[in-house]
Amino acid sequence: MTATHVSDHEYLKKILLAPVYDVAVASELSYMSLLSAELGNEIFLKREDQQPVKSFKLRGAYNRICSLSEKQLQAGVIGASAGNHAQGLAYSAKMKGIQATIVMPETTPDIKVDAVRRFGGENVNVVLHGTSFDQASNHAKALCKTHGYTFVPPFDDPDVIAGQGTVARELLEQNPNLDILFIAVGGGGLAAGIAVYLKQLKPSIKIVAVESEESACFIKAKAQGEPTELESVGIFADGVAVKIMGQETFRLCNRLVDETITVTNDEICGAIKDIFDDTRVIAEPAGALSVAAIRKYAKQHDLNGKKLGGILCGANINFHTLRYVSERCELGEQKEAVFAVKIPETKGAFKQFCECVGAKAITEFNYRYASESEAHIFVGVKLKGGQQEFAALQGDLESKGYDCVNLTDNELAKLHVRHMVxxxxxxxxxxxxxxxxxxxxxxxxxxxxxxxxxxxxxxxxxxxxxxxxxxxxxxxxxxxxxxxxxxxxxxxxxxxxxxxxxxxxxxxxxxxxxx
The missing domain is CATH 3.40.1020.10 (Biosynthetic Threonine Deaminase; Domain 3)
Incomplete structure (x- = not known):
């Protein structure tokens, strides 16, 4: 049975009969009290970080393996992944007692390679090949033909999609009254599985697909009418860093998802902090996409009193990434602004500028002599009223003769220049x-x-x-x-x-x- 022959009704049956609970848990739906109070809506978070491999990917990988014949199981399976799919496949292979080969790019951080080996044990052979996912995937498909393995794709497969759809089965039982559900999209397996289930049982729920601005493959596919490869993808939210979404996932998402929204890296960092504040869990960047979108969408549409849901789809974060997150989270929440200012190179000018900033908390300050007549400074300030507050500060500074440039949205400034002033x-x-x-x-x-x-x-x-x-x-x-x-x-x-x-x-x- 090919992907295009799977009807919505057949998907519903697959989801209801999926044996994922041999390995997965019914994750909690947590109420985010702090974020709810701030935004004036009831916000709920589906905690897929509670899975044994810390992401939802276990559901789809195990469901696909359970659909194989005894002959296929004996021959073994193979997959390509630099992250959560690899860990889900490794864990599934160990639990089913079969052999799995997992091809990962040579550039994969050691923490992820070690996790795959730990979850799979003696049942898994990790092969490092190439410097990109595409190279690893092509090598996996070549090994598949050579050795007779069964390829387990990360998203574009009906059994994988149905496995991910079990998230919706739990969600509807835990809170059947959600108004809007936000779902991160990379290859589209999670969104497709959830949408095909919810739209049959509760068609009134609005489903919003969330993409990183740096890897919006679903939005491009919608514009082109078919999955279309992106020229490049961003490296921060690596869990959704997919150049082209699947054919079957696009077929389902294009028909069943109501809206799409993109979020920036800074907004993702702010969402990681939001999740930590409410749950004390550190989400990976892709895992925080839905919360980033909830904050953004609620403000854009002036929502109040609505029940909003999101999926914390993974928590496999590289610890060193937290340095980047901590630098950027308040920018994402619009609680900080960074800007550049020219001030006169005269006695007392530095003090006069600080007096103009007033009682605002300064988060960063870099000063450098530029010439006999002027100095340049890089400043960060904490905000309580968002960018409107900064606009007022900028206007005040300029009215007093300062040449002021807002760098809050300037990626080069935030990534490099702030360290090189x-x-x-x-x-x-x-x-x-x-x-x-x-x-x-x-x-x-x-x-x-x-x-x-x-x-x-x-x-x-x-x-x-x-x-x-x-x-x-x-x-x-x-x-x-x-x-x-x-x-x-x-x-x-x-x-x-x-x-x-x-x-x-x-x-x-x-x-x-x-x-």
């Missing part, structure tokens, strides 16, 4: 600045530098490990006009994702030579 070249250079992404593994930074070569002098460099699968670098080069074409060709041959940011205002304000 004041670094200007002492002599005139043909400086051009670029942001790079490269695979993160031991020795990756040195390999990156070696690959860049020594043809052009590096004039600026900033790198910070955020515990993700890719490293992020800001680099400047002294490029003579006559050698720019050669440089462009060299960079194109490197194979890294690269973007020129020479004209970015954060760079111009703090790091470039004066005009």
């Amino acid at each position: 004041g670094g200007r070249p002492p002599t005139i250079l043909n400086e051009q600045v670029f942001s790079f992404e490269f695979p993160e593994r031991p020795g990756a930074l040195l390999n990156f530098l070696n690959t860049l070569g020594e043809q052009w002098n590096i004039t600026l460099f900033h790198y910070r490990n955020h515990g993700a699968a890719e490293g992020l670098v800001l680099a400047g080069f002294d490029i003579a006009p006559e050698s720019r074409d050669d440089f462009n060709q060299h960079v194109a041959e490197l194979g890294y994702k690269v973007e020129e940011v020479t004209d970015n205002p954060a760079y111009r304000f703090f790091l470039s030579q004066p005009a």
Whole structure:
């Protein structure tokens, strides 16, 4: 039976008969009292972090394995994943007593590789191959043909979709009165499974699909009328970092999901903090998407007194990622703003500026002498009234003669420049600045530098490990006009994702030579 032949009624039957509770638990639906009070709505969170593998992926993987014949079980299964699907498949294979091969990219953080081996034990063979999910997936499919394994896909399969749909079965029993349900979408398996169940039993419930702004493959698929590959995806919310959603998941979501919404990395970080404040659980970025959307959607639509639900779909976070989250969460909640200001380089000017800021709590302050006439500062302030409060502060500063630039939504400023304020070249250079992404593994930074070569002098460099699968670098080069074409060709041959940011205002304000 192919995916396109599965009717809604057949999905309902599959979900009701799915044997997922051999391995999974009926996760709690927690009331978020703090966030509910703040937003004026009743907010409930489905706690899939309570699964043995800390994500919902166990449901779909186990349900798929249970659908296999004895011959297929004896031959073993294979899958490709850098995260939660790998752990769900490993745990399922161990519980069923079968052999599983799991192909993971070489760039996968050790914490995830170790977790797969721990969950699978002697039943699992981990193969590290390639530097991306696509390379790992292609290798898994090649091994599948060679050895006769059965491939267990992460989302685009009726039995996987039905397994994920058991979340909706519990949800409807725990609270049948939800007005709106928010569901994170990567490949679409969770949203498809939940939607095909709920829309048959409670069609009045509104389902909102939530995507990261950096990996909105469902929105692109809707615009094109079919799953269409994104050119690139963001690296922060790796659990939903999917370039193209599945054919069957798109068929279901396109028909059954009512709305879509995207959220930024800062909004995701704010949601991780919201979840922690209410539950003391640290969600992974993808696991916090639904809460990020609840906060955003409730404010956009001025909701009040509604019952809103979200899915905490995973809590497998790399600990080092918390550094990034802690820096960005209050920006996401609009409780902090960062901005740049030029002030006169005169005695007492620094104090006068602080007096203008008034009693607001300053969260960050970087000062640098720029010339005999002016200084540049990078400032963070805590807000109680959101961006409207900052707009009032900015207007007040400008009325007093300060040149003030809001950098709250400037990614380059928040990721790199805030750590580099004041670094200007002492002599005139043909400086051009670029942001790079490269695979993160031991020795990756040195390999990156070696690959860049020594043809052009590096004039600026900033790198910070955020515990993700890719490293992020800001680099400047002294490029003579006559050698720019050669440089462009060299960079194109490197194979890294690269973007020129020479004209970015954060760079111009703090790091470039004066005009």
